[in-house]
Amino acid sequence: MNIIIVSIFVFAISVVILSFFSLKLSVALYMSYWILVPYMQFHIMGMSLSYNLVNTLLLFVFLYQLKIKKTIDLDYKVITPFLFLYLSLFILSLFAQDTPWGVQINYWRASFMQTCILSFIIWNLSINDTKTLTYFKWALIISITIACIYGVFLIKLGGINPYTTLVTHYFNLNDFAFDYSSGESRLSFSSAEKIQSTMLHPMTWTLLLCFLFIVFVVLYLKTTQYLYLILLGLISFNILISGVRTGIAALAIGFFYYFIRYRNFKVIGWGIALILILALVVQSNDDLMNLFASFVDISGTKSSVQGSSIALRLEQLQGTLNEINTHFLVGKGYGWNNYYLSTHLTHPVILAFESLVFVVLCNSGILGACVWITFIWLLYRLHRSILKAKDDYYLMDVLVLVYIAYAIGTGEYGYIQFFAIYHSFLLAYLFNNQTKKEKLAREIVVKILLAK
Numbered sequence: 001m002n003i004i005i006v007s008i009f010v011f012a013i014s015v016v017i018l019s020f021f022s023l024k025l026s027v028a029l030y031m032s033y034w035i036l037v038p039y040m041q042f043h044i045m046g047m048s049l050s051y052n053l054v055n056t057l058l059l060f061v062f063l064y065q066l067k068i069k070k071t072i073d074l075d076y077k078v079i080t081p082f083l084f085l086y087l088s089l090f091i092l093s094l095f096a097q098d099t100p101w102g103v104q105i106n107y108w109r110a111s112f113m114q115t116c117i118l119s120f121i122i123w124n125l126s127i128n129d130t131k132t133l134t135y136f137k138w139a140l141i142i143s144i145t146i147a148c149i150y151g152v153f154l155i156k157l158g159g160i161n162p163y164t165t166l167v168t169h170y171f172n173l174n175d176f177a178f179d180y181s182s183g184e185s186r187l188s189f190s191s192a193e194k195i196q197s198t199m200l201h202p203m204t205w206t207l208l209l210c211f212l213f214i215v216f217v218v219l220y221l222k223t224t225q226y227l228y229l230i231l232l233g234l235i236s237f238n239i240l241i242s243g244v245r246t247g248i249a250a251l252a253i254g255f256f257y258y259f260i261r262y263r264n265f266k267v268i269g270w271g272i273a274l275i276l277i278l279a280l281v282v283q284s285n286d287d288l289m290n291l292f293a294s295f296v297d298i299s300g301t302k303s304s305v306q307g308s309s310i311a312l313r314l315e316q317l318q319g320t321l322n323e324i325n326t327h328f329l330v331g332k333g334y335g336w337n338n339y340y341l342s343t344h345l346t347h348p349v350i351l352a353f354e355s356l357v358f359v360v361l362c363n364s365g366i367l368g369a370c371v372w373i374t375f376i377w378l379l380y381r382l383h384r385s386i387l388k389a390k391d392d393y394y395l396m397d398v399l400v401l402v403y404i405a406y407a408i409g410t411g412e413y414g415y416i417q418f419f420a421i422y423h424s425f426l427l428a429y430l431f432n433n434q435t436k437k438e439k440l441a442r443e444i445v446v447k448i449l450l451a452k
Contacts, residue, residue: 004163005170008037015054019061024125024132027058028139030118031421035143035208038164038200039171052110055117062121077386078123078424079116081378086112088371092330092364099333107335114417119424126428130436133429137219140425141231144212151197151205151238155190164196176201194243203410204418206244209235210251210406211422214399218426221395222433246409253405254398261394319349320358324365331365356407376400383427392430399423 011033019026033040042049066072076083086108093104125132154161161177168175177196194202213235220228239247324331333339337353346352353359360368379400383393403419 009042012040016057019058024135028135032139032143035147036198052113055113059117072128079120081375082116085375093334095330096333099336099339103339104334115420119420122424123428130432147198148234148238151195154195155192155241158191159193190241195241202242202244206242206247207406207415209239210247210402218395246406250402250406254402257401258394258398262391316350320361329365329367331363331368336363354411356412359412386431
């Protein structure tokens with residue numbers, strides 16, 4: 001067995017072993033695994049070591065330690081919107097006929113466990129022990145730095161990715177790096193059409209970068225440490241070279257919302273300054289001019305940057321409506337889009353279901369769309385029920401907006417699992433920061449009263 005595969009196996013098994021000695025260190029290591037390793041499915045002595053097995057073991061260890069030590073009061077707030085989403089979609093799946101029931105249950109179970117369990121543990125550990133957040137923060141810093149440096153290294157390899165090619169070959173997965181190795185880069189200084197770094201697909205990698213961009217923006221705003229500025233620069237460059245334009249568009253939508261809602265003149269001033277600097281940089285480079293011009297190219301013919309156009313998306317939307325014309329209310333079943341692709345490879349009109357809109361309508365119909373809208377609203381309410389400062393819950397809203405905008409632009413390929421992890425971490429960080437401020441304020445008041 002290759003030394004890299006052996007290292008990955010040791011990495012995965014360490015998460016399990018460490019959980020019995022230090023759960024927060026184990027979870028921090030697991031968060032790093034999600035960034036640095038694209039897959040987990042080892043078969044050992046008749047057992048399968050997979051994401052959901054690790055999630056289940058971590059949950060049992062968490063609940064066991066809670067029962068013995070009784071140091072943590074369980075809080076379900078952070079996963080309430082997710083529970084609503086999954087339970088509602090489960091109920092709708094009972095009325096869907098086009099996807100075998102066993103297939104629906106398997107898709108639902110896998111997604112539910114990966115989305116809810118780890119985020120639930122991260123939230124509860126973080127709000128009960130502030131040191132836990134330090135473990136998680138450094139896990140993110142170290143792992144994304146490694147992944148970003150590797151991403152920069154790949155710009156001269158013409159789309160070849162030795163690491164993911166090795167991993168996908170071992171796990172018998174599709175090697176997307178090979179699929180993109182013959183395409184032309186949109187940037188003259190890069191020979192790679194798309195870059196996925198340590199992830200299975202460039203779109204997953206770019207979404208991860210978007211989430212961590214928001215995380216480190218928040219950390220910088222709260223601490224003003226230059227380390228986060230360096231990381232933001234590294235992440236921004238990787239978003240640019242990833243070849244996935246949707247990441248730039250999603251972040252632009254998210255932070256435009258923040259500037260409009262927050263209405264802080266200092267923040268708006270900095271935002272305008274950054275936009276002007278970006279505009280100057282873009283104008284000085286033909287590749288960047290061409291790339292950004294493609295965002296307003298409705299037909300997909302005015303820019304040499306190739307990709308999905310708005311016209312194509314409208315055609316796919318019509319195909320989606322035609323597909324569910326007899327399943328308008330509840331769709332064709334949970335995970336029907338994945339089930340269809342597993343047997344047909346691609347849809348003649350909807351192609352690979354490259355929008356959350358197509359996925360939701362096909363799988364769960366109009367009622368499913370209402371469920372998703374309610375889910376977003378519940379997240380919006382959750383932020384305001386936990387956080388008091390407007391800038392804090394606006395920043396959480398940005399994370400949601402970026403996820404939704406990105407998924408609408410590219411599809412939903414398990415992205416919600418990553419979203420749940422960073423949503424829990426960021427919400428816990430802002431909540432603990434708020435608690436520290438309140439505690440400090442109380443101490444100051446007490447000192448003033450005692451002085452009198």
